[in-house]
Amino acid sequence: MSEAIEGAGMGEYKNNVIPETIKKQVNDQSAVVVISAIGKNESIASEVAVKARIDEKDVLHYYELLESSRMQKNLVYSLWFDHPVTILVLTEEQQFSLRGKIYKALMAGYEFEREYEDILAEVDEDADLSTVWEIEIKEVEEVSYPAGRRREKQEHPYLMHMDHIYINPEQ
Amino acid sequence: MAIKVDKDWRKKEESYGEIVKKYPTISPFIITQIDVQRRGVEYTRKALDQVDKTIHQTGKVGEADIPVSLLLRDGTSICTSIFSEAGVNAPLNQRDRYLVDVVDDRIVLVDEDQVIDEVFYWEKPRYFDKLTSNGTPMGQVVDARPQRFHINMNKYCHFWDTPGHGCKYCGIGASGQKFRGCANELVNFDEVREVMQEIIKEKGRFTGVVLTGGSILSGDELLDDELEGYIKTLQAVGTAFSTKKFPSQVNSTAFNERQLIRLYEETGLTSYTTDFEVFDEKLYQWICPGKAHYLPHEEVKKRLYKAVEIFGKGQVNTGIVSGVEMAEPQGYQSEQEALKMNFEFAEELASHGVGLKHDVWNVVPGSIFFRQSTPSLDYYVHLTKGFYEIMCKYGISTEMDNYRKCGMHASINMDRI
Numbered sequence: 315m316s317e318a319i320e321g322a323g324m325g326e327y328k329n330n331v332i333p334e335t336i337k338k339q340v341n342d343q344s345a346v347v348v349i350s351a352i353g354k355n356e357s358i359a360s361e362v363a364v365k366a367r368i369d370e371k372d373v374l375h376y377y378e379l380l381e382s383s384r385m386q387k388n389l390v391y392s393l394w395f396d397h398p399v400t401i402l403v404l405t406e407e408q409q410f411s412l413r414g415k416i417y418k419a420l421m422a423g424y425e426f427e428r429e430y431e432d433i434l435a436e437v438d439e440d441a442d443l444s445t446v447w448e449i450e451i452k453e454v455e456e457v458s459y460p461a462g463r464r465r466e467k468q469e470h471p472y473l474m475h476m477d478h479i480y481i482n483p484e485q
Numbered sequence: 486m487a488i489k490v491d492k493d494w495r496k497k498e499e500s501y502g503e504i505v506k507k508y509p510t511i512s513p514f515i516i517t518q519i520d521v522q523r524r525g526v527e528y529t530r531k532a533l534d535q536v537d538k539t540i541h542q543t544g545k546v547g548e549a550d551i552p553v554s555l556l557l558r559d560g561t562s563i564c565t566s567i568f569s570e571a572g573v574n575a576p577l578n579q580r581d582r583y584l585v586d587v588v589d590d591r592i593v594l595v596d597e598d599q600v601i602d603e604v605f606y607w608e609k610p611r612y613f614d615k616l617t618s619n620g621t622p623m624g625q626v627v628d629a630r631p632q633r634f635h636i637n638m639n640k641y642c643h644f645w646d647t648p649g650h651g652c653k654y655c656g657i658g659a660s661g662q663k664f665r666g667c668a669n670e671l672v673n674f675d676e677v678r679e680v681m682q683e684i685i686k687e688k689g690r691f692t693g694v695v696l697t698g699g700s701i702l703s704g705d706e707l708l709d710d711e712l713e714g715y716i717k718t719l720q721a722v723g724t725a726f727s728t729k730k731f732p733s734q735v736n737s738t739a740f741n742e743r744q745l746i747r748l749y750e751e752t753g754l755t756s757y758t759t760d761f762e763v764f765d766e767k768l769y770q771w772i773c774p775g776k777a778h779y780l781p782h783e784e785v786k787k788r789l790y791k792a793v794e795i796f797g798k799g800q801v802n803t804g805i806v807s808g809v810e811m812a813e814p815q816g817y818q819s820e821q822e823a824l825k826m827n828f829e830f831a832e833e834l835a836s837h838g839v840g841l842k843h844d845v846w847n848v849v850p851g852s853i854f855f856r857q858s859t860p861s862l863d864y865y866v867h868l869t870k871g872f873y874e875i876m877c878k879y880g881i882s883t884e885m886d887n888y889r890k891c892g893m894h895a896s897i898n899m900d901r902i
């Protein structure tokens with residue numbers, strides 16, 4: 315685990331632990347969070363989160379504000395039929411892909427009401443909150459291009475156009 | 486233990502696991518909801534130790550504070566009934582209940598030592614234990630589920646005034662007798678107004694209100710007094726809203742056109758239900774004799790179609806107590822035949838814009854049908870699927886009665902995806 319975390323800074327990260335820097339940027343809302351989920355009839359929906367946060371147990375909380383949205387329906391579908399969801403976390407320096415399993419749809423009770431009041435304060439009084447989706451993160455992978463390119467060269471050295479290894483005719 | 490379990494019942498029908506496999510497009514959460522409503526639950530000591538009366542919505546059974554119901558991980562409410570362990574007229578020929586237990590610090594549903602899923606107890610609204618100026622606990626004036634509040638406008642049903650006129654599956658006759666003719670038979674409208682002032686402090690809690698109650702047959706015209714009761718209650722509820730209309734449903738005895746227009750125009754009501762209870766006309770006459778006497782099958786249908794004209798398509802539905810159509814001796818003997826009848830009639834209603842919903846029949850102690858047994862889980866899942874498909878075919882929105890506003894209707898819950 316510690317190797318993986320060290321590796322994160324080097325763009326080599328693939329594990330099930332979310333790097334602290336990513337957590338921090340999701341929680342202070344400086345990262346962009348994009349969630350994708352499959353739904354009925356194999357429809358796929360992607361949406362930029364109005365709000366997301368990662369708690370101390372590495373559970374990602376995704377706030378869906380629209381009850382009738384395609385994303386809300388797809389998240390219900392993914393929970394009902396046990397499909398994974400994907401979350402892209404985009405910071406200025408890095409991009410991470412998180413693969414998660416939905417644990418719970420929080421939509422009633424005292425905890426939900428606290429979240430609801432926070433949304434009204436943070437977004438605007440006209441906002442509603444449908445559900446806080448609690449997603450257990452099972453896999454984390456850095457998907458920034460430089461990291462991916464380095465990984466591809468290491469793991470698949472013969473997947474390329476050959477001009478990368480031709481001799482230089484001008485030399 | 487009030488119910489008597491048929492020890493061979495598992496051999497006679499497909500199991501929960503088999504039904505989940507048989508219907509891969511139906512959510513296992515919905516199948517769980519149906520089966521738990523059908524079979525009921527019991528709580529282990531460990532599960533009851535997790536109950537906190539200051540947080541959870543509970544009811545008394547003997548000395549114990551039992552959670553009134555459960556929530557699943559997807560937010561589905563399971564409305565289980567908590568009956569006192571009455572020895573008299575207790576249901577017979579029933580199935581084992583599900584067990585609510587604690588495993589690895591989580592509250593779970595268990596059947597035959599298998600954990601089915603995690604469940605959560607309902608948290609009660611903050612107004613519940615406050616008192617009205619008359620000293621009534623507010624939770625007794627306005628009841629609640631996790632995301633809706635509801636008012637029992639009238640605690641007694643006057644079909645029971647005439648011997649043999651009450652619905653045969655209904656337990657209200659026995660339990661409501663004590664309210665008959667009492668000052669508190671009707672809800673107190675001033676108290677409703679007071680509770681509404683507390684409800685508006687709870688942001689994020691409620692998505693709708695439902696009003697229902699026992700039938701009141703009196704008035705200048707049949708049901709006029711019942712109509713007055715709903716209008717006054719809705720007007721009291723309406724004092725809390727800044728808009729004329731608010732998400733609301735009345736589930737009443739079938740009003741005529743004039744009454745429906747008054748209900749729509751004089752209140753903030755947005756949607757209307759009158760329950761058919763049983764779709765088969767002959768069985769309606771046998772099972773709901775009082776209703777059938779005053780409101781024949783054809784008349785209920787006509788009134789529902791009028792309601793669609795007044796409230797709009799998607800704002801009117803009707804319910805059945807699904808399973809009573811198989812009650813002995815006059816009911817259907819084959820589940821297939823009963824389903825066929827239900828789908829044919831449902832299709833006729835839906836083609837006129839009437840939405841469908843079904844409650845899962847739970848044999849009620851003290852009801853005339855207390856010796857009956859409910860159909861198989863397969864029957865209920867098939868019915869759920871069929872009702873949902875008919876609603877889709879006729880493009881009828883489910884929003885008036887969705888999983889937040891009610892939660893009891895499995896076919897409507899299918900619309901979440």
Ligand code: SF4
Nearest residue numbers: 642651652655657699
């Ligand atoms: S109408 Fe029938 S089911 Fe409803 S309360 Fe009266 S007797 Fe019971």
